[in-house]
Amino acid sequence: MSAPVPTANVPDVVRLTLPDGSVREVAAGTTGAEVAAGIGARLAKDALAVRLNGKLLDLSRPLPESGAFEVVTPRHPDxxxxxxxxxxxxxxxxxxxxxxxxxxxxxxxxxxxxxxxxxxxxxxxxxxxxxxxxxxxxxxxxxxxxxxxxxxxxxxxxxxxxxxxxxxxxxxxxxxxxxxxxxxxxxxxxxxxxxxxxxxxxxxxxxxxxxxxxxxxxxxxxxxxxxxxxxxxxxxxxxxxxxxxxxxxxxxDHRKLGKELGLFLFHPWAPASPFFLPKGAAVYNLLVAYMREMYVKYGYREVVTPQVFDVDLFKRSGHYQNYRDNMFFTEVDEREYGVKPMNCPGHFLMYAAQAFSYRDLPVRYADFGRLHRYERSGVTQGLTRVRTFCQDDSHIFCTLDQMPAEMDLFIDLVDEVYGTFGFTDVRVGLGTRPEKFMGDPAAWEKAEKALGEAFTRRGRTFSVNAGDGAFYGPKLDFQVLDAIGRPWQLGTLQVDFANPENFDLTYVAEDGQKHRPVVLHRAVLGSLERFLGILIEHTGGSFPLWLAPEQARVLPVSERFVGYAREVVERLVAQGFRATGDESDDKLGAKIRRGEIEKVPALLVVGEKERAAGTVALRRHGSGDAGSRSLDALVAEMRDAVAARATVWGAPAVAPAR
Ligand SMILES: [Zn+2]
Ligand SMILES: [Zn+2]
Structure with missing residues (x-):
């Protein structure tokens, strides 16, 4: 609320400096509208408001002071x-x-x-x-x-x-x-x-x-x-x-598609906690399996750690002091326990309980542990903000000197994973040292340099978010644009100078002395629940063949061909595909429509001709009739698309949106 301008302070004359540098003097009490009219009739007609010394004012208000003045018209940014x-x-x-x-x-x-x-x-x-x-x-x-x-x-x-x-x-x-x-x-x-x-x-x-x-x-x-x-x-x-x-x-909208495609549901007795139905769980587990494969390729080792810890752990990590409101607690045997909101503290205990030398580093622990965070029910939204989830979470223990090589490895991994899902437009932000920080400024500088140079070496750009790092280390954020151009924040890499101190993490260096490693917290997909929500929105629910919960559905044109349809389903299942048959009494047209609505990538129509020749007539989701082929040819084609994790299977008749 603006207080009234005391009359005594209003000057007799107000001097207005226009954007072109010229100065206009007007009598006190003159309104913005009157000044605009004095400049020109056209301007007066277009005027919406005025800006005086950076402050927007109504046209009808008497100008209270001298200063920089401009008229806001429909072309003005305000x-x-x-x-x-x-x-x-x-x-x-x-x-x-x-x-x-x-x-x-x-x-x-x-x-x-x-x-x-x-x-x-x-x-x-x-x-x-x-x-x-x-x-x-x-x-x-x-x-x-x-x-x-x-x-x-x-x-x-x-x-x-x-x-x-x-x-x-x-x-x-x-x-x-x-x-x-x-x-x-x-x-x-x-x-x-x-x-x-x-x-x-x-x-x-x-x-x-x-x-x-x-x-x-x-x-x-x-x-x-x-x-x-x-x-x-x-x-x-x-x-x-x-x-x-x-x-x-x-x-x-993934909430709508999740329901329509039978992927997940929610129940009021587990607020903001998704139940993945068999189809949703299939996709979820395929995502985990894919990341496991990446972990093997990129030198991570998976660990399995507890979910519930004595609160002393969270006092040591600082979660108890700073993150309490987002945690779930319980008391057993008169001991207070917390349900972990992050995997890191458990990983620090594991690292600290072993003896590492410089030859062992970097140590890369990956963990799909279930995490719980309290989110107010008002802010929860489908899968994008939930109270229980798991991440493709890893912690890398390394030396500062190893950071450039770790960065190279991480960027390769991120590129490969995002490319697999068709996220080709990736934007990177580097959050640097804030005013309040802990640790050695020289170490900060070295770490920030390692993060940034990893991209410049590849001729890639990133934006610097000055002072946006955590107090315990600089960080990288990875943002992708989805198929309709919406930005989503996915991966992060957070350097941590604080927890190696809190948990007294060490390794024996070449000099025979104990030194502190650096910890890198990193995730590529982030929360798998949230990523699945994003992926549903990105693909519109049409998962690529390798991820589709139901890859193929066999549609007999009439009851007479149910036997052959079953044979085809069995062959596909035996080859490791997720295939079903539609044995309903519906007409073929209705079966095809249902298969399209449920976004099954391969609809296989079988009738007299197909049975006689041992073939199937293929309809690809989104692009329609793709002609007949032998079952062997189909299996080979599907196997290739799955092995390549192709985002588009076969040539679509119409280019996908954007
Ligand atoms: Zn208003
Ligand atoms: Zn962490």
Whole structure:
């Protein structure tokens, strides 16, 4: 809330420096709109707000001081935020008109648009949203002036009591004494610090996208409100592009596909903890098997470690002090235990219990141990944020001098794994030493250099996130873009100078003395649960042949060919493929449709001709009829695609999106 400007301090003349360097002097009390009009009629017409000394102000406000001045027009970088926030008010205006009893909460601008929270006492339906949007367009056509009003807190409480908006009253009562500002547009008034566009006619490029439940002030102890989301852009083209991307994302939503494809489910008695059904578990285990194969190739050794530890371990690692709120605890035999949120402390115990010399390093421990972290139920979302998961987690114990070689090995591994899943656009960020850090600055420098140079040696770029490292070491983040261009953070490599001290980790160096190793915490896929969610969204649920839970389904054209269909299934299963037969009474067309919906990569149609010739007619998922081939030829073809872990099996008739 902006306090009123004391009149005594207002100068007689205000000197405004325009972006071109010229200076305009105007009398005190002149508004931004008047200055814009003085510059030109066109500018006055386009003006949305002004920026004075970096602060956005309404056009109607008297300019309070001298300084750098510019007029915000639709081409200005600030315009979008103004449109988004003003469209939020527009939405609340429409809701109040259509549903007079509905109470209003807050409505900020967000990425791509805005949201507004309401307490309607029931969920908004899609029809409600259509009506609200139509009413919003009506208010745009009315072109009502948007007027800023400053008033005392008590006056504002009166205004919102009168219109029965207790949520607003609650907000006002929670702010320090003094004046508050409200924005009025004809029949609607909202508490807001502003600024806003000068009239509702300036708005129009928007679309209400959906409504969802949201706790008042984001706190699950508060009542559940209804949040309406809207998209707002500068041009219709940008809005349409955004809506198209939303459609694509919706079709790929892993929560929806997980249900449709029978991959996983949730139950309220295990909040935010996925149950993988046989098909989901098949994919999950194939991911683990793949990473195990990579571990052998890249010199990691897998270990199996406990899940529940005496809290003394977590006191030593610092989790007890710093990560308590995210952990699960239990008491047995009057001892307090914690369920591990990370594998590292267990690995440190294991390392410390053995004696290592420089000849043994680097030691690379990999662990698929189950981890538990408490996430507030409000923030959990399908597989991307869960309370129980495992990671392709490893800890490397090495010397600082070994870091460049370790980095090379790690980047090769990351490249191979991401390439396998078709993630070709990988972005790397290097988080460097923060202000508060532990350890030797020279060691930090050496480690940061090793992390960065590993990429420059390969002619690859990375962005430096200065000061973004953990207090105990620098880190690398790997981000990939999925098939529709959305970024996902996947891999990390975190250098750790602290825990070798905490756990007194040593190795005997060539000088015969004990030295501290460096620990590298690293993951390529991260949480497998989350990665599976991302992979579902990336592939739209059409897993590559090697990962598909059901690779082939045999479809007899009628009951007469069930016998031959079974033979084909048995042959495929004997060859190690995940194959089934559709022996339902449905017509062939229905069987094919079901197979397509369930995204089975190979649908094998068998009838008279196929039985006689010992062949199958292949339909590839997504590209349709691929002709007949002998069973042997099919097996060879599938085996090659699986061995190569091909992202696309056979030549698709249509290129996949992007
Ligand atoms: Zn506002
Ligand atoms: Zn770790």
């Amino acid at each position: 315009a979008l935020e103004l449109y988004r926030h003003s469209t939020a008010h527009l939405c609340a205006n429409a809701v109040k008109r259509l549903f007079p009893g509905v109470k209003i909460g807050i409505g900020p601008a967000i990425e791509n648009g805005f949201y507004y929270d309401f307490d309607p006492g029931r969920a908004f339906t899609p029809e409600d949203l259509e009506r609200i949007e139509a009413e919003m367009r009506r208010i745009v056509a009315e072109d009502n002036p948007v007027v800023r009003r400053e008033m005392t807190k008590a006056e504002a409480v009166g205004v919102f009591r009168a219109q029965d908006d207790p949520l607003k009253v609650e907000i006002i009562e929670g702010i320090p004494d003094g004046n508050v500002s409200c924005y009025e547009q004809k029949d609607f008034v909202d508490l807001c610090r502003g600024p806003h566009v000068p009239s509702t006619g300036k708005l129009g490029v928007f679309k209400l996208t959906h409504a969802a439940g949201a706790y008042w002030k984001g706190d699950e102890r508060n009542p559940m409100l209804q949040r309406i989301y809207g998209a707002v852009f500068l041009s219709q083209k940008e809005l349409d592009d955004h809506l198209h991307r939303l459609e694509q994302a919706k079709a790929r």
